Amino acid sequence: MTPTRRQDTAVTADDGARLWASRSGRGTPGTTPLVLCHGGPGLWDMFDDMAGMLNDRATVVRWDQRGCGRSEPCAGPWTSGRFVADLDAVRRHFALERIALLGHSWGASLALNYALAHPERVAALIYVSGTGIGPDADWHGAYEANLLARLGEAPQRLARWRELPEASRERAVLQWSTEFVDRERAIEHAEHMADPWFPVNSPCNKALNAEARQTASTPALHSACQALELPVVVVDGERDIRPRSAVDSLVRALPQVRRVTLANAGHLPWVEDPDGFRDAVMMAMTAAR
Known part of the structure; x- marks a missing residue:
């Protein structure tokens, strides 16, 4: 029987890098296991709450990406192809033939690339709070303006954010607080994201973001998405500070896609609309059977 308690383990990638991974939940017969891909790049798994709301319906596998969080420090390489191979090592470690794959933010791009x-190894894809397959110009300028506007709601927070070192925990908490619609609880939610805290892998972040800028909006990427014959559910928080219109090009390209927009949620929709988010994931899990 699939375990209900979380079991942490180390996964060894094909080049010897060791990755933290964890399995929890109780999958019923015929239920596809669910693998989660966290955001960043350069961050770590923050899906305790998400896994908790899904553990009664599926076996849930989480992992920290290469050189990040609880995974072993390493020197890369920081490429999407390498991270796709690492994700496949996680799948093989848990002896999963086919998986439902959920990616959030940067992790949505990783899940799509996988x-x-x-x-043939993916039964369904759940694309959460991603930024589509177009260029950064589709969303990044508006994101930066919205970030500063939300920080500016409390001028002392904006001033403090500007003076802090880029990789500090306090700065991250202030920045992550902009991701939530509920402004009264925004700092509380952001503090929860930062517990536990690990160093941000800045080289990883810079390299993968640079690669993404080069590969976005290419004809090859659009063609590959048009040929992807598996069910995809796109989940958006309507009030994410990244314009949701950035995802339109991906939705247009995919042949089997449903889009769920949660009206009172930001970038982490499972925090602010857990029932709506769970329903969207279960929709995808049902399609995966």
């Missing part, structure tokens, strides 16, 4: 590379 599905494009290995569609």
Whole structure:
């Protein structure tokens, strides 16, 4: 029987890098296991709450990406192809033939890239709070303006954010507080994201973001998405500070896609609309059978 308690383990990638991973939940017969891909790049798994709301319906596997969080420090390489291979090592470690794959933010791009590379191993894709397959110009300028506007609601927070070192925990908490619609609880939610706290992997972040800028909006990427014959559920928080219109090009390209927009949620919709988020994930899990 699939375990209900969380079991942490180390996964060894094909180049010897060791990755933290964890399995929890109780999958019923015929239920596809669910693998989660966290955001960043350069951050770590923050999906305790998400896994908790899904553990009664599926086996849930989480992992920290290469050189990040609880995974072993390493020197890379920081490429999407390498991270796709690491994700496949996690799948093999847990002896999962086919998976439902959920990616959040940068992790949504990683999950999409994995599905494009290995569609036979993915039963369904859940694309949460991603930024689509177009150029950064589709969203990044508006994101920066919205970030500063939300920080500016409390001028002392904006001033403090500007003076702090880029990789500090306090600065991250202030920045992450902009991701929530409920402004009274925004700092509380952001503090929860930062517990536990690990050093941000800045080289990883810079390299993968640079790669993403080069590969976005290419004809090859659009063609690959048009040929992806598996069910995809796109989940948006309507009040994410990244314009949701950035995802439109991906939705247009995918042949089997449903979009769920949660009206009173930001970038982490499972925090602010857990029932709506769970329903969206269960929709995808049902399609994966």
